Each structure stands twice: as C-alpha cells, then as structure tokens.
Amino acid sequence: xxxxxxxxxxxxxxxxxxxxxxxxxxxxxxxxxxxxxxxxxxxxxxxxxxxxxxxxxxxxxxxxxxxxxxxxxxxxxxxxxxxxxxxxxxxxxxxxxxxxxxxxxxxxxxxxxxxxxxxxxxxxxxxxxxxxxxxxxxxxxxxxxxxxxxxxxxxxxxxxxxxxxxxxxxxxxxxxxxxxxxxxxxxxxxxxxxxxxxxxxxxxxxxxxxxxxxxxxxxxxxxxxxxxxxxxxxxxxxxxxxxxxxxxxxxxxxxxxxxxxxxxxxxxxxxxxxxxxxxxxxxxxxxxxxxxxxx
Numbered sequence: 001x002x003x004x005x006x007x008x009x010x011x012x013x014x015x016x017x018x019x020x021x022x023x024x025x026x027x028x029x030x031x032x033x034x035x036x037x038x039x040x041x042x043x044x045x046x047x048x049x050x051x052x053x054x055x056x057x058x059x060x061x062x063x064x065x066x067x068x069x070x071x072x073x074x075x076x077x078x079x080x081x082x083x084x085x086x087x088x089x090x091x092x093x094x095x096x097x098x099x100x101x102x103x104x105x106x107x108x109x110x111x112x113x114x115x116x117x118x119x120x121x122x123x124x125x126x127x128x129x130x131x132x133x134x135x136x137x138x139x140x141x142x143x144x145x146x147x148x149x150x151x152x153x154x155x156x157x158x159x160x161x162x163x164x165x166x167x168x169x170x171x172x173x174x175x176x177x178x179x180x181x182x183x184x185x186x187x188x189x190x191x192x193x194x195x196x197x198x199x200x201x202x203x204x205x206x207x208x209x210x211x212x213x214x215x216x217x218x219x220x221x222x223x224x225x226x227x228x229x230x231x232x233x234x235x236x237x238x239x240x241x242x243x244x245x246x247x248x249x250x251x252x253x254x255x256x257x258x259x260x261x262x263x264x265x266x267x268x269x270x271x272x273x274x275x276x277x278x279x280x281x282x283x284x285x286x287x288x289x290x291x292x293x294x295x
C-alpha cells in the first residue's frame with residue numbers, strides 16, 4: 001500500500017520561510033487575473049485569497065468575464081504592468097477558445113511574472129535553472145520566477161527520496177506552466193523523460209507510458225484519466241490534476257486503485273495544490289526583490 005505524500009509539513013516549513021522573508025519587505029500585492037468561471041480556476045483563486053489574508057499580503061482579484069476580447073485583456077494586463085502598487089501578476093487559465101498561451105503570457109512585465117510563463121523567462125529557465133536550485137529554492141539572483149507548480153513537484157519528489165538519475169519519468173500534459181519546464185528540469189537531473197498528451201491517449205499508448213514510469217506526474221485536470229491498473233509497482237505518483245467527479249474534488253489518477261501499486265502517491269486535495277499556493281507567495285517575495293523593493 002502506498003505511502004501518502006501529504007504536503008502539510010512541507011507547506012508549514014515553506015510558510016515559515018515566506019513569513020521570514022516578508023518581514024524584510026513592505027506590503028506586497030498580488031494581482032490575480034482570470035477569465036470566466038472555470039471550476040478549478042475558481043477553487044485555486046479562493047485558496048490564493050485565503051493564503052494572502054493569512055500572510056498579510058494584498059490580494060487584487062481581477063475577473064474579466066468569459067466574453068472578453070483579447071484586446072481588452074491586453075489593455076488590462078498592460079495597466080497592471082504599469083501599476084506600481086502591484087508586485088506580481090498571475091494569469092489564471094483556462095483561456096477562451098482560440099487564444100494562444102504564449103501570446104497571453106508575453107503581455108506580462110517579465111519582472112512581475114510570478115509563474116515564470118513569459119517567453120523570456122522560460123528561455124532563461126532552460127539555460128540557468130538547475131544550478132540555481134541545486135542546494136535550495138531559487139532566489140532573486142536568478143532574475144526570474146519558476147512555476148510554483150514545478151517547484152511543488154520537485155519538493156515532493158525530494159520528500160519521497162526518489163533518485164532521479166536514470167529514472168524513467170512520464171509527464172502527462174505538456175503545458176508551458178508545468179509539463180515543458182518540468183521536463184527540462186528532470187532531464188537536467190539525468191532522468192529519462194517521456195511527455196504524453198492528447199495524441200498519446202488517442203493512439204491508445206497512454207497505458208504503456210504510465211506502466212513504464214518509475215515516476216508518474218499527471219497534470220491534465222480530467223478525473224479518472226489514469227487508471228489504477230496502469231500504475232507501475234513501487235512507483236512514485238504525483239497527481240497535479242484537479243476536477244470534479246460525482247460532485248467531489250478528484251485528481252487525474254484513480255487514487256484508491258493506484259495506491260495498491262505505487263510506493264508513494266500524492267492525494268487530491270492535500271498534495272501538490274496546497275504547496276503550489278505557498279510557492280506562489282514565495283515567488284511574490286522574489287518578484288519584489290527582482291524589482292528592487294526593500295524595506
């Protein structure tokens with residue numbers, strides 16, 4: 001039976017670090033931009049807001065409505081970029097049909113890019129991230145932020161004690177926020193990385209890649225996508241997906257069945273998501289220092 005990797009202790013340790021950093025900074029403000037009322041996005045924003053209140057950070061919620069045009073969205077992001085009272089900006093997905101992720105993320109001021117999604121920051125991640133994270137969390141000397149979800153996954157892998165060198169890793173989902181930067185980090189650690197996506201599923205190959213993974217990371221948001229019977233014996237399973245199944249919050253992986261085969265597994269809720277919120281505010285402090293904000 002799998003050991004459940006609850007992130008409670010990791011969150012507690014990180015929160016202490018964040019509170020220590022915030023003591024050396026004036027009041028910070030996170031602008032959280034969303035479009036429409038997607039369930040997972042609404043849930044994440046609610047958690048963001050609760051954490052902001054707990055940490056004493058100003059939280060500026062900007063919901064633009066599902067029928068907004070890209071030009072109006074662009075104007076709003078540019079306004080937030082110029083607002084000296086806003087320390088960091090997060091653009092919550094999903095976007096309307098037809099919008100391209102990188103066109104939206106490229107509108108951000110790279111110094112306020114709290115998730116590391118701006119194309120320039122992603123490029124810097126590709127060439128300079130590994131050494132900056134070798135001993136501790138990245139700091140302002142890196143010059144940009146790293147995806148809070150990627151940092152959360154790395155923290156959980158470390159907590160499991162898994163050896164990445166030579167490990168076969170399957171990442172399900174290849175977004176610029178999670179899958180792509182995570183694959184780069186893991187490859188830099190000499191893991192053998194496979195990225196699965198919609199065409200992997202359509203071709204009927206998803207079970208093969210899951211069953212061959214020493215470490216499985218799924219970030220799709222489709223409950224029950226990963227069948228428990230596919231999981232490799234004694235593997236590490238990290239479930240990033242969030243959705244609703246029969247009115248209950250659930251991850252991509254069939255948790256009960258997968259727990260019988262995996263060595264370690266993260267729950268939903270209580271796993272990656274909770275830690276991601278803490279890293280979001282860790283990154284907010286980093287953006288303040290990148291911008292030269294001091295007490």
